[in-house]
Amino acid sequence: MAFDSVKHQAIKSDDGSFTAYSTEFKEHYHSTKDGALHESLCKHVLPALKHCQDKDEIHILDICFGLGFNTLATIYALKDTPQKVHIYSPEFDEDLVRSLVDFTYPDEFIDYKDIIISLATRQKYESENLNITIFLGDARTFVRETDIRFDIVYQDAFSPSSNPMLWTSEYFKDIVRLMKEEAILTTYSISLATRIALEENGLKVYLHKGEGFRSATLASKSELEYERVDVQHKMSCNPQISSLKD
């Protein structure tokens, strides 16, 4: 397969969709058990879009672009709605982005070939209702420097143990500054250190569980209709755990 390189190899996940393995981070891009498409939809896209269903225009921060599942699954989930969507996604692996023309995406993304080619070749796609921009560079720089305000943040970096710089309290301080008052953050991470970092930057933390996927986390400055995680209680039971720091 032309997509495969020294740094990443395509791997079939349990829902039949392909993800990839990063030899650099020694980690898969998605949970192979939840499945790449299934994980993207269940843990990120569907709860976030449900939260924003009354908005005419949605600004999304997709951390980080990777194989682009969260961006493409967002387009897929919104295909019958008139909502205007702007997606901004940092990604520092330019070779990966350029190789996506050769990646085997699930059938659900069959109509998005033009979008994928445009993103892989010029890191941009524009249509009447959809604007996507990939920023080739460090996500930390992007979140520090942008003045865009977001309705949705997909926090989908590699795990805190292999990519700690995108999970620190200082990083989340920048993320929270970019979130509108009613914005929602989605992440697969259920680690207490992540949840402490979210809460110490002013977010309320919620458990996101459902049929057919492992539990995840949602967070917002405002109240959500999900089970609130009692982070303070968990901290008192685990005093040795604290948020990651730069």
Ligand SMILES: C[S@@+](CC[C@H](N)C(=O)[O-])C[C@H]1O[C@@H](n2cnc3c(N)ncnc32)[C@H](O)[C@@H]1O
């Ligand atoms: C778990 S993958 C993202 C998966 C992606 N959301 C998807 O749906 O395919 C993490 C990505 O973060 C990128 N990355 C890691 N650290 C970064 C940083 N500091 N700035 C920009 N991109 C980074 C990696 O190259 C990788 O593509």
